[in-house]
Amino acid sequence: MKFRDGMWLPAEGKRLEYAEEVYSITEREDGKGISLLCPTRKVLQRSDSLNLSTLTIDIAAPFDGAISVEATHWLGALNPGPHFDLYPAGKPDKSDVNIKTSEKYTTLSSGSLSATVKTADHDFDIRFHATDGSKELTSLLNRSIGLAYSPATSNPMQTADMRNLDHYIFTQTTLSVGETVHGLGERFGAFNKVGQAITLWNADGGTSSDQAYKNVPLWISSRGYGIFIDTPDKVELEIGSERCCRVQTSVLGQRLKWYIIHGPTPKEVLQKYSILTGKPGKVPSWSFGLWLSTSFTTNYDESTVNSFLEGMKGRDIPVEVFHFDCFWMKAFHWCDFVFDSKMFPDPKAQITRLKKSGLVKKVCVWVNPYLGQASPVFKMAASKGYLLKRKNGDIFQWDLWQTGMGIIDFTNPEATEWYVGCLQDLFDKGVDSIKTDFAERIPTEDVKWYDSTLDPKKMHNYYAFLYNKIVYEALQDRFGENEAVLFARAATAGTQRFPVQWGGDCESTAEAMAESIRGGLSLGLCGYSFWSVDIGGFEGYPPPWIYKRWVAFGLLCSHSRLHGSNSFRVPWTVDNDDTSDQGCSRTLSKWTALKARLMPYIFSQAQESVRLGIPLSLRAMCLEFPDDPTSWYLDRQFMFGDSLLVAPVFEESGNVEFYLPKGKWTNFFTNQTKQGPGWFKETHNFDTLPLYVRENTVLVLGKWHETRTVYNYNEGVEVCLYYTTAGAKTTVVDSEGEASGVLEVGEDGQLLDQGFLQGAWHLTKNGRSASRPSK
CATH class of the missing domain: 3.20.20.80 (Glycosidases)
Known part of the structure; x- marks a missing residue:
């Protein structure tokens, strides 16, 4: 949602108030956070503290490399669930938290990440940076945290009745020159989200619009950090699309909380994010076969x-x-x-x-989680309270998708x-x-869940x-x-x-x-x-x-x-x-x-x-090559694991253009090599595409004639060394995912440990066998 008309004016029908300075800072009793009292005008004399709004900004260190920021207008507002299921594996026991205060600044450090708050000169200035001082990541500057009323109020007395007023909280983190933004769920538009307005609201909109089935309030920056917005409610983002140099995040309500997560690599960001929301579940080997x-x-x-x-x-x-x-x-x-x-x-x-x-x-x-009324089961489910209801007690029904369908109320045990x-x-x-x-x-309007303490708007995505x-x-x-x-x-x-x-x-x-x-x-x-x-x-x-x-x-x-x-x-x-x-x-x-x-x-x-906590496939190129600026713009190719580069073909002719990062890359099918970085063009029939193996890879392949998905991954395999140096290695697992052993290249270029391999396995160097071995 845009709150401004250009840089100077508020948008029509909006009243805006911003945190203008940090008036005072209070340290939490546990020593892991600070609370900022931020008036919406500069307090230069005592009378300035009257008849104005304040924002409370709580900054805390939940675990190393992460800092939470919560902005609240009225602290007495309820905060109903559902809430994201955080720390499913437990919260880290130890954290390296330090708070330092000087005449002009207060700095909260959480391991490798710090937040420095300016306390002098009536400025509003919060900088997020690497604790070692090597890099500033992003910041909250003037007019970057605020509240908004819609329609615009002209008199504070109007806020006595909030039933016809929408109240928003928003933050604006700075975007640096050349910074790119990625993620936010399964989004089908441009890979780099800068310039886009995005609403995090699950919708059945296909794959060719700005709607998404999977809205995830996490975005990753090319500057080495990520931001996770901690609410399943509707979140609206203006990513360089209201102010070109800022990412604006807004919610309808009295509070907004997010976490900034320091990498510095995107893999490390995701690993730390998985502490918050959980790691992906393991899947069995049979599931990788053809469905x-x-x-x-x-x-x-x-x-x-x-x-x-x-x-x-x-x-x-x-x-x-x-x-x-x-x-x-x-x-x-x-x-x-x-x-x-x-x-x-x-x-x-x-x-x-x-x-x-x-x-x-x-x-x-x-x-699916719905139930059509034509089924005899519908009456049973309705009578027992298994279906979502309207506020008047009716079962919520509509004819969208299924005639007269109800929705299973999973808040009812x-x-x-x-x-x-x-x-x-x-x-x-x-x-x-x-x-x-x-x-x-x-639905979110005129509905009442079995657990009536829950906010229907938050239930939309959380369902x-x-x-x-x-x-x-x-x-x-x-x-x-x-x-x-x-x-x-x-x-x-x-x-x-x-x-x-x-x-x-x-x-x-x-x-x-x-x-x-x-x-x-x-x-x-x-x-x-x-x-x-x-x-x-x-x-x-x-x-x-x-x-x-x-x-x-x-x-x-x-x-x-x-x-x-x-x-x-x-x-x-x-x-x-x-x-x-x-x-x-x-x-x-x-x-x-x-x-x-x-x-x-x-x-x-x-x-x-x-x-x-990272993708197997499709793995964005920037996860493996974050220091290559080009990798942050590549949206027609991907990595399958850490060693295989895949570039799908989109032309009937077989013509394809793709990018290889720095290093030697080997064509999986021909064993021919190319040297990156650079763009390359090829033409492919339907049984090949650009599939390139990264140098220094130990690639284990099943037998030539193997067509099964589940088999003994240690037996009769081909071990392919792709321009490896000493220390290159790979872990071999069995069909249950348990480690069988590690294949590592020694100083002499040979494998150090081969004892766990079974059957007539064989070794090839600088590629794979070009032809099927005789039986």
């Missing part, structure tokens, strides 16, 4: 499902997970958890037969228990994973966290802590704990593929390790070339799923079963096999990504 969906509105039954899977097997395309989308239930009955008996008379037996056939190992089904019971019944039938769709359009947490923990309870897998669409801060997230409804175009990549990169910069996309695009009928280019991109995401809207995504339906080497079927087969071979690398990198 095949029925698609959304298509007709299917058991014979259709079997024909898909038999067709995939006949074309050498292993499928790890088969997904039943919405119409496993009757139309108008979503989501009552009852299989359509006409199409699926015995679902448990069908799933048993499906797995026994060997065509697929796992089964996933679609659910009994409703949650019932919902989990429905999930457990699915698990009894053989279901292994859940696609948790929707949860964005949660996605509750919904996914409940389903994820139900899966953990049944299958084990590290065996739970979702395919989730809506998210907010903390939802990275419940993987996997996917990118939502994209069109079947090259432009939509680029949008999806930008979305995945932005979400990854909010601490999400695992992300997927509808391969081929969701909406429409992808032409063969789009499908094949998307296959190459999709199989190099952490998770890979074929899914569409009103058309199937099995390859032979896309190109009339072109059996040539460059047809859809052969292309999909090759990329699926490549991902299987990469599993020793992928699954090892997955464990490290979870440990650090």
Whole structure:
């Protein structure tokens, strides 16, 4: 929201008051914070302290490298929940906090990060900087913290009745010359957010607008810090779009709290952010295989499902997970958890037969948190208070998406228990994973939650966290802590704990593929390790070339799923079963096999990504190369783990332009090398793309003929050394994610420890084997 009309005037209908000076500072009793009393005019004489607003600014050191800032107007205002679930693994016990006061300044230090408050000359000036003095990160200067009334008041007496007044709190942190801003959830627009106005409000808006399914109040700066805004409420940001040199954050209410987190690298920012909101959950090795969906509105039954899977097997395309989308239930009955008996008379037996056939190992089904009134279950749920109500006691209903649908009220423990019971019944039938769709359009007006202490506006975004947490923990309870897998669409801060997230409804175009990549990169910069996309695009009928280019991109995401809207995504339906080497079927087969071979690398990198709270894929280039200014603008390529660079192709011709940072890079397919930094152009068929290996990499690959996702990652592997020096190493894990051993290059260029490797493994240097070894 813009509060000003240019630099000089308030916006029409807005009254603004700013913290003009720091009048006094009080130190907290625990020695970990300070409280600033900030009048909204300079107090030059005693009478200036009357008839004016003040802002209280609390600055604290929660843990090393992080400082919280909370601005409050009226301290007596309630602060209802829900609140983000912070410190899920516990708050750090020790912190290095120091407060120093001089004649003109007070400095609060929290490990590597400090905040210095100017106390002289009636100025308002707060600087955030590295404790060692090496760098200033950002600041709060004149007219940078304030409150606003809308409509504008002309007399303080008007604030006696706030029912028709909106009250905002805002802050404006400075943007330095050349500084870029990234993150804020899965955003599909420009990767660098400077110049954009962004509203953090979950919406079902597809992938081609400024709306987002996953709004996360965290942004990362190219100057080595991040800011996490600690509220699930609607947050509005003007990122260099009201004042070009500032990021404005505003909320409707009496208080605004955020944390500034010092890296100095973006990886370190995310690692410290994970202390606040939690690390991503681990996912099992089988989940990295290919997922095949029925698609959304298509007709299917058991014979259709079997024909898909038999067709995939006949074309050498292993499928790890088969997904039943919405119409496993009757139309108008979503989501009552009852299989359509006409199409699926015995679902448990069908799933048993499906797995026994060997065509697929796992089964996933679609659910949402809504309930259509046509289902007999609706009356039961309504009578027991399981559904969200209006203020007058009616069930909240509308005809958007599902006729007369209600919304499960997860603040009611009994409703949650019932919902989990429905999930457990699915698990009894053989279901292994859940696609948790929707949860964005949660109403905020004329609603009353079972827990009436909660603020409906805050529940809008937070509902996605509750919904996914409940389903994820139900899966953990049944299958084990590290065996739970979702395919989730809506998210907010903390939802990275419940993987996997996917990118939502994209069109079947090259432009939509680029949008999806930008979305995945932005979400990854909010601490999400695992992300997927509808391969081929969701909406429409992808032409063969789009499908094949998307296959190459999709199989190099952490998770890979074929899914569409009103058309199937099995390859032979896309190109009339072109059996040539460059047809859809052969292309999909090759990329699926490549991902299987990469599993020793992928699954090892997955464990490290979870440990650090960083993305596996898509990993923004700036995470690996933060000192390269170009890396902060690259939104058409990404890293898969720390060693593989991927540049998807967006042209039917195969022409592609990409950037290699400093160093020697080896083409995975040809072993040819290029020296960065620089831009390069290549042309690719459908079975390759720019896939480059970083120098000093020890890359472990599965056997040439390996097409499975789950196997012994220590046996018969190829260990590839890419221009390594002494000390280069990699951790090899088993299919459960446990470390088997470390391969490290010694001074003589040989591997120091090989004892844990099994079978006929072999070593290659400066690339991989160019041809399949004889059996």
